[in-house]
Amino acid sequence: TDPLSRALDGNRINHAYLFSGPRGCGKTSSARILARSLNCEQGPTSTPCGVCSSCVALAPGGPGNLDVIELDAASHGGVDDTRELRDRAFYAPSESRYRVFIVDEAHMVTNAGFNALLKIVEEPPEHLIFVFATTEPEKVLPTIRSRTHHYPFRLLAPPVMRGLLENICAKEGVV
DSSP: OHHHHHHHHTTOOOSEEEEEOSTTSSHHHHHHHHHHHHHSTTOSOSSOOSOSHHHHHHSTTSOOOTTEEEEEHHHHOSHHHHHHHHHHHTSOOSSSSOEEEEEETGGGSOHHHHHHHHHHHHSOOTTEEEEEEESOGGGSOHHHHTTSEEEEOOOOOHHHHHHHHHHHHHHHTOO
């Protein structure tokens, strides 16, 4: 999103983000791009270089990075899962600038699970960033929600999507 890009380029990094919107609008993909943007050797930047070791590791199909952890709350949203995540949060990044915890389907985290995360979300170490992605932001515990920077996402209208795809195809030489 443009506001998020401007914040990154202005080095205004938040410790917790809430990405909300309908299924398929790019919340989780954007969370992964944010992790790349934060940990790029040229960054934090809205345009990761794509060639440094961090960008390559976090690219689609890349090997991944020990400092970027995804939790699918639909299947791992209980208190034990979030306590484990919380306990891992105190470790400094091993190969990156930030540890980024992406909690997908955040509305599925139990109240006990959110309460286990509350203290670390309130007072995180400097190196820690949370990204909560959800289709139902109202189900995220209000005390967690109030400590995040909320970015609502929406689906693109078909004509807008077509224009973007045509532009990308032209740049890539795809006919």
